[in-house]
Amino acid sequence: MGARGRKKGADGEKSRNLLLHIAAEEFSKNGYHETKISTIVKRANVTQPTFYLYFQSKEAIFQELVDIFREQLVAYVQQSLLETGLEKGSIEKEIKQSLMNLFSFFKEQADLTRIGFYMAKESSEIKSQIATQIEQNLRKEQQDGYFRIDVDMQTVADSLVGIIERLTETKLLQNLIEPEDLANEIVRLLLYGMIAN
Structure with missing residues (x-):
């Protein structure tokens, strides 16, 4: 969980999985350097602070994939x-x-x-x-x-x-x-x- 905390339950897991799915699409289509966190969160319809609840950085979400x-x-x-x-x-x-x-x-x-x-x-x-x-x-x-x-x-x-x-x-x-x-x-x-x- 970490010091920042995470959303609990199914909604949190759903948001995290959605971010992973969209990030995979963005990295695959645009490459690592051209992919932006702002694009991922916009497509996922979440805020950047929500992204950072689950992943420390763009590098972290890429590495998880x-x-x-x-x-x-x-x-x-x-x-x-x-x-x-x-x-x-x-x-x-x-x-x-x-x-x-x-x-x-x-x-x-x-x-x-x-x-x-x-x-x-x-x-x-x-x-x-x-x-x-x-x-x-x-x-x-x-x-x-x-x-x-x-x-x-x-x-x-x-x-x-x-x-x-x-x-x-x-x-x-x-x-x-x-x-x-x-x-x-x-x-x-x-x-x-x-x-x-």
Whole structure:
């Protein structure tokens, strides 16, 4: 709560969430430096003192958005670990579902994705963090016999993050492809390669 105090109850939480939502839109659309607190509070129909009840500064609300993105992204990646004992036939389906869930999150939270994945100074760190988590997942899945043992999973993880980053920016956030179709394309490429059979 802090010394300043905060509005209690549902109204306070609603105002705080509205400020976060509008700030995400403004940062995503206009960039960090061009976004003004005055614009955020005007759009939220609150006063500047109300803004400062919840956030110390523009930097603070931006950082909270980055932290929200990171937390949710890490959760999606952790959930993508394949269970031990899957039948071979269901591995592709499970990977597609995990990727589709991730891309759906990116699409539904497009402003947050632009902020955390591309704009934030921590975006490289966030990508490294998820690459490490993906690598850990892949190594476990490799031990479970799902993938060839001669494949370097660090290379796969870094490649996958690069693919996800680029296609999210160029296709998904441009509304050129749906999450399911993008997941299908990536799985087809990574599991079956490019050489014609």
